[in-house]
Amino acid sequence: MGGLSFPVPARVSSCLAATVMTALALAGCSGEKEPSATEPTTSRSARPSPSQISDRAEHIEGETVSRAPKPVNDGQVLLSVTSKQGNAELPLTKEIGAGTLAIQVNCQGKGILNVNVDPVGLSFPLNCVNEEVSSTYNEIHLKRARSEGTVRVSAPSTVRWALTAEQ
Numbered sequence: 484m485g486g487l488s489f490p491v492p493a494r495v496s497s498c499l500a501a502t503v504m505t506a507l508a509l510a511g512c513s514g515e516k517e518p519s520a521t522e523p524t525t526s527r528s529a530r531p532s533p534s535q536i537s538d539r540a541e542h543i544e545g546e547t548v549s550r551a552p553k554p555v556n557d558g559q560v561l562l563s564v565t566s567k568q569g570n571a572e573l574p575l576t577k578e579i580g581a582g583t584l585a586i587q588v589n590c591q592g593k594g595i596l597n598v599n600v601d602p603v604g605l606s607f608p609l610n611c612v613n614e615e616v617s618s619t620y621n622e623i624h625l626k627r628a629r630s631e632g633t634v635r636v637s638a639p640s641t642v643r644w645a646l647t648a649e650q
Contacts, residue, residue, distance in 0.1 A: 546589045546616045546618045547589065547616055547645070548565070548566055548589050548590060548591050548616060548643045548644055548645045549565060549566055549645070550565050550645060551563040551564060551565050551645045551646065551647045552587035552588070552589055552618070552645060552646070552647045553647070554585075554587075554647060554649045555585060555587065555620060555649070556583065556585060556649060558583075558585065558649040558650050559577065559649060559650050560647060560648070560649050561575045561576055561577050561579065561584075561632075561648040561649060561650055562575050562576060562634060562646065562647065562648040563646075563647050563648075564644075564645060564646045564647075565645045566643060566645065567636070567643065567644050567645070567646075568638075568640055568641075568642065568643050568644075569638055569639065569640040569642070570635075570636060570637050570638060571634075571635070571636045572633060572634075572635050572636075573633065573634045573635075573636070573646075574631065574632070574633050575631065575632040575633065575634065575648060578628060578629065578630055578631070579603065579625065579628060579629040579630075579631075579632045579650065580625075580628045580650055581625050581626060581627050581628050582624065582625060582650060583622050583623070583624050583625075583650065584600070584603060584605065584622060584623050584624075584625055584648070584649075584650050585620065585621070585622040585648070585649050585650070586598060586600060586605065586607075586620075586621050586622070586634070586646065586647070586648050587618070587619070587620045587646065587647045587649075588609055588618065588619050588636075588644060588645070588646045589616050589617070589618045589644060589645045589646075590609055590611035590616070590617050590618075590638065590642050590643065590644040590645075591611060591612070591613070591615065591616045591617070591642070591643050591644075592611055592612075592613060592639070592641040592642040592643055593611065593612060593613050593639075593641055593642070594611050594638055594639035594641055594642045595608050595609070595610055595611065595638070595639075596608065596609045596611055596636060596637070596638040596642055596644055597609075597636070597637045597638070598621075598634065598635070598636055598646075599634070599635045599637075600623075600632060600633070600634050600635075600648075601632060601633045601635065602629060602632060603623055603625060603629065603632065604623075605621060605623045607619065607621050611638070611642045611644070634646065634648060
């Protein structure tokens with residue numbers, strides 16, 4: 484009276500499930516592979532070493548924000564800017580012709596720098612850091628010429644940058 488009654492198969496299933504769970508817990512089965520004694524171990528450090536900092540893909544040794552990046556394609560320089568900080572709206576000095584338009588940017592200081600080139604629709608971000616110069620190169624192939632263009636850079640005031648646009 485007042486007790487729960489289970490059919491025998493349900494009791495057996497419950498007991499079997501409990502037994503299997505207990506066996507797995509006692510065996511310590513975690514599904515993770517333990518490193519063997521011959522495998523190198525890695526230690527995690529709170530502070531990155533200098534070699535880790537300079538291994539960033541955005542870092543190119545010798546780049547600076549105190550001079551504009553050198554043209555990569557030996558093309559005509561449409562815009563060259565050095566040591567800017569924060570936001571800027573920069574008109575291109577010449578017509579944008581058909582063909583490849585390339586933008587190179589170097590930055591330093593904590594924050595994200597965004598570049599937009601109007602009216603061609605090229606835009607990209609660059610993650611800038613305090614300790615070193617971050618660099619990027621982006622290009623777009625234009626099917627037709629544009630009579631004018633503008634490079635818009637948005638960045639925190641803590642970010643210094645240099646830029647070259649070439650064609």
